[in-house]
Amino acid sequence: MMGSRARLVSLLFAFLLARAAIAAAAGSGSRYLTKDARWMKQRLDHFSPTDHRQFKQRYFEFLDYHRAPGGPIFLRICGESACGGIPNDYLAVLAKKFGAAVVTPEHRYYGKSSPFKRLTTENLRYLSSKQALFDLAVFRQYYQESLNARYNHSGFDNPWFVVGVSYSGALSAWFRLKFPHLTCGSLASSGVVHAVYNYTDFDKQVGESAGPECKAALQETTRLVEQQLLSDSRSVKTLFGAQTLKNDDFLYLLADAESEAFQYGHPDAVCPPLVNAKKNGKNLVETYAQIVKDFYIKEMETPVYSYDQEYLKKTTPNDSSN
Ligand SMILES: *[C@@H]1O[C@H](CO)[C@@H](O)[C@H](O)[C@H]1NC(C)=O
Ligand SMILES: *[C@@H]1O[C@H](CO)[C@@H](O)[C@H](O)[C@H]1NC(C)=O
Ligand SMILES: *[C@@H]1O[C@H](CO)[C@@H](O)[C@H](O)[C@H]1NC(C)=O
Numbered sequence: 114m115m116g117s118r119a120r121l122v123s124l125l126f127a128f129l130l131a132r133a134a135i136a137a138a139a140g141s142g143s144r145y146l147t148k149d150a151r152w153m154k155q156r157l158d159h160f161s162p163t164d165h166r167q168f169k170q171r172y173f174e175f176l177d178y179h180r181a182p183g184g185p186i187f188l189r190i191c192g193e194s195a196c197g198g199i200p201n202d203y204l205a206v207l208a209k210k211f212g213a214a215v216v217t218p219e220h221r222y223y224g225k226s227s228p229f230k231r232l233t234t235e236n237l238r239y240l241s242s243k244q245a246l247f248d249l250a251v252f253r254q255y256y257q258e259s260l261n262a263r264y265n266h267s268g269f270d271n272p273w274f275v276v277g278v279s280y281s282g283a284l285s286a287w288f289r290l291k292f293p294h295l296t297c298g299s300l301a302s303s304g305v306v307h308a309v310y311n312y313t314d315f316d317k318q319v320g321e322s323a324g325p326e327c328k329a330a331l332q333e334t335t336r337l338v339e340q341q342l343l344s345d346s347r348s349v350k351t352l353f354g355a356q357t358l359k360n361d362d363f364l365y366l367l368a369d370a371e372s373e374a375f376q377y378g379h380p381d382a383v384c385p386p387l388v389n390a391k392k393n394g395k396n397l398v399e400t401y402a403q404i405v406k407d408f409y410i411k412e413m414e415t416p417v418y419s420y421d422q423e424y425l426k427k428t429t430p431n432d433s434s435n
Contacts (some may be wrong), residue, residue, distance in 0.1 A: 180212030
């Protein structure tokens with residue numbers, strides 16, 4: 114299982130990819146190759162011989178570039194977010210080049226592929242990367258058969274390639290390991306295959322990337338925020354537009370805002386303004402608050418409420434894919 118930081122980080126990565134997709138598609142028509150949903154019946158528990166319950170799994174297909182009937186099939190794995198279509202991004206360029214079909218199933222429990230209406234602890238027991246891998250294997254067989262039926266031949270196997278990013282990158286690598294007979298290859302981009310408990314090296318790297326001057330300014334800012342939380346927590350949170358958050362959630366938001374600026378290649382959004390404020394004797398907390406609001410909340414479209422523990426405890430999924 115991933116920690117919530119890893120989850121948020123990959124969520125953010127998905128945001129960024131979606132944006133990159135928008136940028137890439139700006140010149141060449143639409144943002145999506147398709148948004149036409151298809152459905153298959155998926156097994157709820159792949160590991161029980163007696164539980165035959167099923168749920169509806171959403172998927173998408175794009176065949177315009179497919180060199181029928183023998184061309185490759187790119188299985189684009191959707192990760193831990195709603196999957197509303199097949200983005201018109203670099204994979205589309207590759208599909209065109211290689212005459213490939215692109216298919217993408219939505220990950221169980223996300224978007225419209227949730228087996229349960231309420232995400233209680235009991236209902237969440239079938240949410241695992243192992244179940245998700247078997248979903249992919251079942252989908253792969255199901256889709257191959259449906260394609261064979263469409264092309265009127267049986268027992269045929271197209272060359273399949275799996276592709277994923279971040280968590281779905283890990284799934285992509287694991288899929289190739291676990292089902293080598295079902296794929297010709299796997300692309301695992303930034304695949305998170307190695308879980309690290311209490312991953313303090315992540316923060317260490319942020320400090321290194323920031324450099325000594327910026328790191329010192331960031332640490333001083335954190336100390337000042339911590340002091341102000343003790344004396345007047347409401348006013349310091351209000352500065353950041355985060356007055357609704359508990360103290361711990363608020364500090365988590367601040368730490369993420371900082372580290373993700375570095376992880377996603379935007380040190381200039383943080384360091385120059387903060388270092389300048391320090392040099393010119395300006396208020397560091399106010400400066401940092403402005404950075405967080407402008408860069409992290411507004412530009413990177415991070416909702417403050419997503420840091421709220423009460424929000425995370427909600428058992429009704431918030432499907433934003435409509
Ligand atoms: C599909 O296969 C069946 C049985 O082999 C044959 O009768 C039929 O003509 C084929 N249809 C097409 C469209 O090729
Ligand atoms: C995490 O690691 C840090 C640094 O080694 C240590 O100080 C801290 O106690 C650890 N926390 C947990 C919850 O293990
Ligand atoms: C659900 O998500 C939307 C954004 O997609 C947000 O505006 C709304 O506040 C969320 N609802 C809840 C209850 O968190």
